[in-house]
Amino acid sequence: MNGIVLELQKEAMDKKADIESLLRKSYVIARKLKLPEFQEWIQCEQEGYGKKEVPEYRMIQGQLKALNPVRGWIPVVMDSAVAESAFTKTKLQNSVSELYDLYQNAESSMLVMNLPAERNKHVAKCCGFNTQFRLEFGKNQIYSILSRVKNNILDWALTLEESGIVGRDYSFSEEEKKIAQEKTEITNYITNFWGTATDVQMQQGNVDSLQDK
Numbered sequence: 442m443n444g445i446v447l448e449l450q451k452e453a454m455d456k457k458a459d460i461e462s463l464l465r466k467s468y469v470i471a472r473k474l475k476l477p478e479f480q481e482w483i484q485c486e487q488e489g490y491g492k493k494e495v496p497e498y499r500m501i502q503g504q505l506k507a508l509n510p511v512r513g514w515i516p517v518v519m520d521s522a523v524a525e526s527a528f529t530k531t532k533l534q535n536s537v538s539e540l541y542d543l544y545q546n547a548e549s550s551m552l553v554m555n556l557p558a559e560r561n562k563h564v565a566k567c568c569g570f571n572t573q574f575r576l577e578f579g580k581n582q583i584y585s586i587l588s589r590v591k592n593n594i595l596d597w598a599l600t601l602e603e604s605g606i607v608g609r610d611y612s613f614s615e616e617e618k619k620i621a622q623e624k625t626e627i628t629n630y631i632t633n634f635w636g637t638a639t640d641v642q643m644q645q646g647n648v649d650s651l652q653d654k
Contacts, residue, residue: 444608445470446601453595460537460587461487463594470598473613474606474621479597482631486537486590495532496634498589502530503554503578507568514575517568528564529576533583537590544583552580597630 443451449466452458464483471479485493505517505528519525531554533540543552554576556564565571601607604624606617613621621627 445611446598446607449598450595450602453591453598458591460541460591463591464537467594467597469611470601470608473608473611474618474627476621476628476630478628478631482634489536489539490534494635495534497532498634499532499534499586500530501533501578501582501586503576505529505564506575506577507570508573508575510572514577517564517574524567528567531576533586537587540583540586544580544587547580550580551577552583553577593634600626600630 445466449463449470452466453463464487468480468483468487471477471483490499505519506514507517509515517528519528535543556574556576561574564574568574601621604620604627606613606620606627608617
């Protein structure tokens with residue numbers, strides 16, 4: 442029987458593979474190999490990031506719109522690139538299951554993120570008029586996040602195999618565990634998930650604020 446690492450590779454290459462199942466299997470491997478940082482990444486993907494730092498691949502960009510009492514939702518034009526970046530980009534903190542459900546159940550190609558009260562107040566002050574604001578973005582960006590999570594898992598599993606770690610059924614030898622603990626590219630693997638942010642970002646990601654357009 443193939444080891445669990447090879448099983449994970451095969452499942453991660455399957456377009457129809459359940460992403461939550463991939464995360465659970467990855468967690469089993471990370472825990473058996475005693476890789477706490479990778480375990481934490483998996484748990485954040487499963488449960489949401491909350492107040493923890495959110496990886497760059499979860500950044501989305503949309504169009505900021507304001508509610509006009511007469512014309513309805515109208516685009517907001519910013520007078521500077523910095524302001525536009527600040528109000529049109531955000532990282533989604535939601536769990537993978539929430540993002541998947543949102544993507545699967547969306548009735549259109551566009552999704553809406555309502556701004557929380559404090560952020561809405563700040564945007565209104567910057568724009569010079571008081572109204573409700575929201576961010577509209579393509580649901581394809583949700584797909585990109587889910588796809589990136591799968592790719593991360595696949596790449597990690599390939600890195601394990603290249604390092605001589607494949608497991609036997611659902612167990613690992615002491616030598617494999619030692620390699621996992623000592624090899625930098627394995628213990629520090631998740632550092633690849635965080636990029637250097639150069640833009641001002643709007644940190645807002647409550648799933649209750651996401652909906653179909």
